[in-house]
Amino acid sequence: MFTVACLVLSGDIMNKTLPSAQRPFLQTVADLMFSNPFDHEVSEIEALTGLSLGEGSTEHFYVLLKPKLESVMTTLAQQGVNGLSDLASSDDRHLYMAANLFLIYDRYIDDLDALIAQQIKEPERRLKVKFSKSAFQDLAQLGLDNTQSEKYFALFYQLRRAYLFINRELTGNAACIKRLRRDLWNNVFTSDALLYVNNLWSRMEDFSTLLLGETGTGKGAAAKAIGCSGLIPFDVESQTFKAKFTESFVAINLLEYPEGLLESELFGHTKGAFTGAISQYDGLFKRCNAHGALFLDEIGDINISIQIKLLKVLQERRFSPVGAHDICRFSGRVIAATNRNLNELREAGEFRHDFYYRLSSDVIELPTLRERLEQDPKELGLLIESLMERLTGQPSPAMASDVLEKLQRSIPPDYSWPGNVRELEQAVRRTVLGREYTGEYIPREKLPVWVESTMAGGLTANELLSAYCSSLYRKEGTYEKVAAITGLDRRTVKKHISAAL
Numbered sequence: 001m002f003t004v005a006c007l008v009l010s011g012d013i014m015n016k017t018l019p020s021a022q023r024p025f026l027q028t029v030a031d032l033m034f035s036n037p038f039d040h041e042v043s044e045i046e047a048l049t050g051l052s053l054g055e056g057s058t059e060h061f062y063v064l065l066k067p068k069l070e071s072v073m074t075t076l077a078q079q080g081v082n083g084l085s086d087l088a089s090s091d092d093r094h095l096y097m098a099a100n101l102f103l104i105y106d107r108y109i110d111d112l113d114a115l116i117a118q119q120i121k122e123p124e125r126r127l128k129v130k131f132s133k134s135a136f137q138d139l140a141q142l143g144l145d146n147t148q149s150e151k152y153f154a155l156f157y158q159l160r161r162a163y164l165f166i167n168r169e170l171t172g173n174a175a176c177i178k179r180l181r182r183d184l185w186n187n188v189f190t191s192d193a194l195l196y197v198n199n200l201w202s203r204m205e206d207f208s209t210l211l212l213g214e215t216g217t218g219k220g221a222a223a224k225a226i227g228c229s230g231l232i233p234f235d236v237e238s239q240t241f242k243a244k245f246t247e248s249f250v251a252i253n254l255l256e257y258p259e260g261l262l263e264s265e266l267f268g269h270t271k272g273a274f275t276g277a278i279s280q281y282d283g284l285f286k287r288c289n290a291h292g293a294l295f296l297d298e299i300g301d302i303n304i305s306i307q308i309k310l311l312k313v314l315q316e317r318r319f320s321p322v323g324a325h326d327i328c329r330f331s332g333r334v335i336a337a338t339n340r341n342l343n344e345l346r347e348a349g350e351f352r353h354d355f356y357y358r359l360s361s362d363v364i365e366l367p368t369l370r371e372r373l374e375q376d377p378k379e380l381g382l383l384i385e386s387l388m389e390r391l392t393g394q395p396s397p398a399m400a401s402d403v404l405e406k407l408q409r410s411i412p413p414d415y416s417w418p419g420n421v422r423e424l425e426q427a428v429r430r431t432v433l434g435r436e437y438t439g440e441y442i443p444r445e446k447l448p449v450w451v452e453s454t455m456a457g458g459l460t461a462n463e464l465l466s467a468y469c470s471s472l473y474r475k476e477g478t479y480e481k482v483a484a485i486t487g488l489d490r491r492t493v494k495k496h497i498s499a500a501l
């Protein structure tokens with residue numbers, strides 16, 4: 001339950017009760033206010049509330065509830081209920097508070113969106129939140145003290161960021177992608193938002209997350225959505241949030257660093273710690289702020305000694321820069337991702353069990369594009385629309401349907417999209433440039449094209465390797481097998497295959 005029970009102000013007269021006719025609706029609002037917005041279909045809300053939004057509506061359910069809620073609040077005010085202190089029972093105060101928080105949040109949604117957009121435009125600027133004064137007045141009028149107002153104002157900002165980032169970064173309508181958005185929301189707020197609000201919101205650091213899935217399925221996008229959605233406290237005096245969410249997400253592709261450099265990239269080093277360490281260097285753990293998340297991509301590719309060091313940070317929250325005796329604390333969250341099979345790596349002794357368990361407070365699997373298209377064939381068109389919007393900076397439905405039509409003509413109907421959404425992005429770009437995209441799958445009759453180019457001397461060595469590795473990858477299905485056949489190491493194989501997408 002809310003902390004409203006402690007809001008009883010001495011000397012106040014608390015003699016009112018909520019009319020029983022309004023209670024069921026207010027209970028529904030309270031339940032929805034703290035539920036996962038990606039968990040509800042509009043039809044379900046309509047059934048719960050008896051309200052109607054109209055067929056096919058994609059509006060957020062807030063829109064549906066708002067007019068009725070406003071009218072209920074006006075009726076209550078006419079009956080003398082104007083704040084929490086007017087109500088006698090803690091149950092009534094809980095319902096009244098949830099309803100009002102709902103309306104106050106809704107009142108500032110446009111301001112919050114503008115603030116978020118401005119921060120994205122000016123990632124390094126600490127922005128003054130001009131509407132905070134009026135929001136704090138609303139919260140005080142409801143009956144919240146300063147500490148509680150600060151808490152709920154920070155929560156509003158967090159709710160809105162999470163909603164926008166999860167919605168924007170991971171578009172799609174297939175059941176598996178809806179489930180993904182729901183899982184990501186729960187990852188930020190837990191499945192019990194009241195528990196989160198009352199107990200957990202400043203203790204999420206121990207909830208590390210493992211994102212699994214094929215290349216290009218959106219693991220990086222999902223990690224960014226989580227990282228940008230952490231709780232950031234508000235400073236009333238300066239009217240600013242205490243950190244910028246644009247600096248709350250720090251990512252590293254562990255494959256990009258040779259072993260020797262990786263440790264210092266992660267933990268930093270002191271001047272003179274090793275030959276070439278000409279000055280002190282702050283590693284990523286130090287640069288990631290306490291309200292954010294560090295994203296460790298390709299976690300399945302690091303050696304045991306780095307696994308042990310990372311395990312120590314996860315367990316003890318402490319680390320030392322290379323060459324230093326000082327102990328630094330890390331207070332952010334850790335998100336890790338891989339497209340490798342960690343169970344196989346664990347069985348082979350290449351990935352430590354204790355590290356795996358410490359990393360996986362939450363494990364989220366990203367669906368492949370194949371799975372998405374199987375579940376909902378309209379998904380391709382929807383994704384192309386969203387990718388076109390990203391490309392052009394505005395909704396471009398006509399261009400998107402043109403691209404869809406061309407792609408449907410050029411790729412086989414059962415094409416498996418081995419590079420997932422990243423490959424689709426490239427396919428869209430290529431089609432926009434007026435070139436045909438036939439997919440990574442090369443039909444038999446087209447096979448000689450690159451073979452011919454090779455014979456004619458039309459390919460560079462890198463292009464040849466990319467084409468060869470890609471064709472092996474299609475046949476063998478894993479980077480490891482391609483590496484074994486070509487004698488290249490896995491990183492090089494992956495680099496060549498990615499270059500071909």
Ligand SMILES: Nc1ncnc2c1ncn2[C@@H]1O[C@H](COP(=O)(O)OP(=O)(O)OP(=O)(O)O)[C@@H](O)[C@H]1O
Nearest residue numbers: 169170171214215216217218219220221339421422
């Ligand atoms: N559901 C989605 N909706 C919109 N864009 C998406 C979606 N999934 C992935 N993308 C886009 O596809 C591209 C590749 O995604 P991302 O880099 O997150 O994949 P990944 O799984 O981390 O790949 P890798 O394992 O190769 O690092 C990004 O530009 C991302 O924004």
